[in-house]
Amino acid sequence: MTIKKTALALLSVFTISAGASTALPNHPLPNHPIAGGIISLPIDNEGAVTLNDKPVLTTQIDGQRYAVIGVSLKAEDTLTLKIDGEEQPQLLEDFAYEEQHIEIKNTRKVNPQKNDMDRIGREYNQMTPVYQSFSAELTPDWNQMILPTTGPYSSAFGLKRFFNGQARNPHSGIDIAAPEGKNIIAPAGGTVVLTGDFFFNGQSVFIDHGQGLISMMCHMSRIDVKEGDIVQQGELIGAVGKTGRATGPHLHWTVSLNNARVNPKLLLKADQPK
Ligand SMILES: [Zn+2]
Numbered sequence: 001m002t003i004k005k006t007a008l009a010l011l012s013v014f015t016i017s018a019g020a021s022t023a024l025p026n027h028p029l030p031n032h033p034i035a036g037g038i039i040s041l042p043i044d045n046e047g048a049v050t051l052n053d054k055p056v057l058t059t060q061i062d063g064q065r066y067a068v069i070g071v072s073l074k075a076e077d078t079l080t081l082k083i084d085g086e087e088q089p090q091l092l093e094d095f096a097y098e099e100q101h102i103e104i105k106n107t108r109k110v111n112p113q114k115n116d117m118d119r120i121g122r123e124y125n126q127m128t129p130v131y132q133s134f135s136a137e138l139t140p141d142w143n144q145m146i147l148p149t150t151g152p153y154s155s156a157f158g159l160k161r162f163f164n165g166q167a168r169n170p171h172s173g174i175d176i177a178a179p180e181g182k183n184i185i186a187p188a189g190g191t192v193v194l195t196g197d198f199f200f201n202g203q204s205v206f207i208d209h210g211q212g213l214i215s216m217m218c219h220m221s222r223i224d225v226k227e228g229d230i231v232q233q234g235e236l237i238g239a240v241g242k243t244g245r246a247t248g249p250h251l252h253w254t255v256s257l258n259n260a261r262v263n264p265k266l267l268l269k270a271d272q273p274k
Contacts, residue, residue, distance in 0.1 A: 028143055029059075029066055030266040034095035036073045036158045036170075038257065038266050043067050047084040055134050056081070056258050057142075057211040068143075070212075070257025073158060073170050097158035097170065109200070109245040110163045116199060123198045130194050130206050131214055131259045138210035139189035141233045144269045148187045148217050149240055149251045151178035157263040172261035173216070173254035180221050180249040182240040186231040187215055187253070187264075195223050201252070202244025205237050215264075216254040219246045 029040035042064055043049060049056050049067040057068045071079055071092065079090045104110050112120060155175035161168045186207055193214075194206040201218035205225060208214055221241025231237060242249045255264040265274055 028270075029061070029068060030143070032263075032266060033071065033079075033090060033092050035071055035075045035092065036097070036261065036263055037071050037095075038262050039067075039069045039071060039079065039090055041067045041069070041081075041090070043083060048082075050082045051079070051258055053082070054132070054258065055212070057138065057213060059138065068257070070260035070262040072260040073172065075260075097160055098156070099162065100155065100159040100171065101162045101165070104163050104245065104247065106245075106247075107164065110166065110168075112199065120199050123196070126194060126196065127198075127206070127216075130208070131256050133193070133208065133214070134212045135191075135208055135210050138213070139233075141188045142209050142211075142213055143267050145187040145255075145264070145267045145272075146185070146233060146269055147176065147272055148184050148215075148237075148253050149176055149178045149182055150273075151176045151182070151250075153177075154250055157265070173252050174264050176251045176253070178240045178249065178251055180239070180241055183236055184217055184220060184238045184240060184251060186233055186235045186237055187255075188233050188267075190215070190231060192225045192227055192229040192231060192237075195225065195227055198244060200245045202246065203238070203241065204244075207231060207237075212256075212258045214256045216252075216256070218252045218254075219244050219250060221249075 030038045031040045033039050045065050051069055059066055077092055081088045154177040157174050159171040161171055188209050190207040190209040193208045197203045203220040203223055204216055204218040205223055206216050219241055220238045222239040224236055224238045240249050240251050253264055255262055
């Protein structure tokens, strides 16, 4: 992977603190009302909270109930929640993610052939229900996550991506550069809901942390868990590799909340390198 120098220089100064940030008092819930961010909102103890008629994560802290909502990278200026059937628009703040230009030698991974497109479609149909799922039980370490592997951050969340000069979807996770074979662990507890070898993502593991919060680890060289396994935070799930659309070994980690890919750093424990 060749990253143009300008993009690299921008990456080195890119931090999530550059985004809008309004810390809620006395608890660690993230509140970054930007595309790719997370909104935490105090709500009444009773009543249903929905986004696009689907339930969202709710949690109780010190007697106060909160709704915690992922904001899609495609979101524009408003997100409309429904609380007890009543519309509650949430204004989003502007945030411009940087561009990243990548050269991929295997052009088939940039402009897939027709039979590749069939495979990509089938894989999309496997992954989408996982991202849309909502299981009742939320793991207690859901907002105290640990990094699934260690190494320098090599590509930030949200970058507007160009592969061989062609615009593609923004970077929906974070990349950690690490040698092939290095351990990958579960960032938080949950259930392994999908494993596979995907066209773009390579060998991947999906963990359901509960209430619509899903992690995906990809480009793995080895998978050590199977669908249905219950994993604890820190448990070995596989090893770093470069399978799928990757030209060097690294871990790509996506976090999805209510089917919106959000910045995983927003849910990391305070002692984790940001
Ligand atoms: Zn990545």
